[in-house]
Amino acid sequence: MILRDIHVYWYVIPLVIAVSLVYSATRHESWRRIFGHAFRLCGMIFGVLLLATAFLLLVNSQI
Template identity: 55%
Template sequence: MIPLLPIALINTYWFALPLILAISLVYAASRHEEWPRILRHAARLFVMITGILVLATAILLAINTQV
């Protein structure tokens, strides 16, 4: 196996981005056949999922720092 130690130093939050990108593209591709539609839908979904996650993280962080 390839050593992964340098990857272990990356904050795990960054691993969410490729995951969200893959989810957005595959979901959009399963909805449409034309590429402009797929890409537009995927971009919208990517922004929406990322936004919700950032918001949820911010709320949880705010609560945690007050406890």
């Protein structure tokens, strides 16, 4: 099955996109604002995830 062959890290992408879109849709009614908010939220979540990953890799490489 194709889902089994996908690395576990890739599953975070649809999760973050879905969470961003649904959360933004509950905050606004206009599509322009929904997509704008979702885009910013997506970027923020991925940014935090990347920073956390980079920090952990850094810590891991120093041990």
